[in-house]
Amino acid sequence: MSSHALVTPAEEAATVIAAVLGDLLSGAHRGVVVDSPPGAGKSTLVVRAAGELAATGAPLMIVAQTNEQVDDLIDRLGTRSPEIGVGRLSAVDYEPTARVRAHPRCRVAAKVADLGSPPVTIGTAAKWATVTEGRWPWAIVDEAYQMRSDALLRVAPRFERALFVGDPGQLDPFSTVEVDRWIGLSWDPMQSAVAVLLRHNPELPVHRLPVSWRLPASAAPVVARAFYPFTGFRSGTGPGDRTLTFEQPARDALDTVLDTAAATGWGLHELPERFTVRTDAEAAAACAELAARALTREGIAVSEAGSGRLTPERIAIGAAHRDQVAAIRSLLPPEAAEVTVDTANRLQGREYDLTVVLHPLSGRRDATAFHLESGRLCVLTSRHRHACVLVARAGIAELLDAHPSTEPVHLNVPVKFPDGWEANQSMLAHLHRT
Known part of the structure; x- marks a missing residue:
């Protein structure tokens, strides 16, 4: 009998979280790293750790990667620990969002000195890089795998010990400049903050959250096998705990794909093999129609959180490029106008009941490093709580066979897993087995 059969997902996750907090609060290590699969509760861990560190009386700084993440963490802190004062470092022209204004003890300022020494100070990595004075006993770096190592170097003088939390399977940091001069160096700025941290501090403890609370039982093993081959994780729910059904009967192939996705968690709408421009009109129309059809067929999602109608806000369409996103959005009918349509980069950290994905390699003549990056497909196929439908031209497997990896191998550069x-x-x- 496997250990999973003896320990519930909640117990397994609680054991790991207790170990993380134990290592963090012991003060025995200057840093603690937490690897997390999609939907494993990274933000929940960050908020809980922030509360426990603030309870010690020592001030804490939190580093996030985007303003959206900052505001989300402030909202969660306000919900879990409304008694804890929070300082929100921001740009001079920043307008507090409703989530920030809802926190009863949140103060917003462009300078640390104007925040009044709150227990928790939070801002983006870019904002923290402008802070030249002050030092905090504790720091939490959220989405640390999406933070470039040079960004960590700029904020590291501001803290003594830190918790680094992130998902190693998501998109890598990116740069708009040539970085060949640094390839192979242990402090290569194009590596993630965690990669450089561990290369220079291999003794730091690394914990792995073992449960995804977002992905259903039908998705966790598929995503784990493809994108987390050496660590793996399990779903927090079992087969049958979540269901997606449609009250209106199927009429055509699109409806059949939706029914398959609802029953198995996955669907593939395969278009005829053809080389196309990037904004493939037929593929874009299929993505828009699938989302609209899920609404007109009156989908109902049932999960441990309750049951409810499938609404536009609970559906997302993901693509690799912004022009593809614009093409799909322009084809959505009025009743589906509120469906989220965005790139993988902007969908990171978000979740929906149903997702529709335009495969990055659909209709292409070649398989470039951008389109083969495993993190891009990982993000696109791991946003759903119930079902994911991929839209793609036939022939992708043959395209992959015709374009084996030709990326150069560099000395002193760790091999990236998984391979795209x-x-x-x-x-x-x-x-194709579904």
Whole structure:
């Protein structure tokens, strides 16, 4: 009998979180790293750790990567620990969002000195890089795998000990400048903050959250096999705990794909093989129509959180490029206007009941490093709580076979896992079996 059968997901996750907090509060390590699969409760861990560190009386700084993440963490802190004062570092022209204004003890300012020494000070990595004075005993770095190592170097003088939390399977940091001069160096700025941290401090403890509370039982093993081959994780729910049904009967192939996704968690709408421009009109129309059809067929989602109608706000369409996003959005009918349509980069950290994904390699003649990056497909296929439908031109497997990886191998550069070529093949193999 496997250990999973003896320990519930909640117990397994609680054991790991207790170990993380134990290492953090012991003061025995200058840093603690937490790896997390999609939907494992990274933000929940950050908020809980912030509350426990603030309770010690020592001031804490939190570093997030985007303003959206900052505001989300402030909202969560206000809900869990409304008694804890929070300082929100921001730009001079920043207008507090409703989530920030809802926190009863949140103060917003562009300078640390104007915040009044709150227990918790939170801002983006870019904002923290402008802070030249002050030092905090504790720091929490959220989404640390999306933070470039040079960004960490700029904020590291501000703290003594830190908790680094992130998802190693998501998109890597990116740069708009040439970085060849740094390849192979242990402090290569194009590596993530965690990668450089561990290369220079291999003794730091690394914990792995073992449960995804977002992905259903039908998705966790598929995503784990493709994108987390050496660590794995399990779903917080079992088969049958979540259901997605449609009250209106199927009429055509699009409806059949939706029914398959509702029953198995996955669906593949495969278009005829063809080389196309990036904004493939037929593929974009299929993505928009699938989302609209899920609404007109009156979908109902049932989960441990309750049951409810499938609304536009609970559906997302993901693509690799902004022009594809614009094409899909322009084709949505009025009743589906509130459906989220965005790129993988902007969908990170968000979750929906149903997602529709335009495969990055659909209709392409080549398989570039951008389109093969495993993190991009990982983000796109791990946003859902119930079902995911991929739209793709036939022939992707053959395209992959015709374009094996030709990326140069550099000395002193750790091999990245998972390999994007294999991750794509793994996902395609499962979809064709569905």
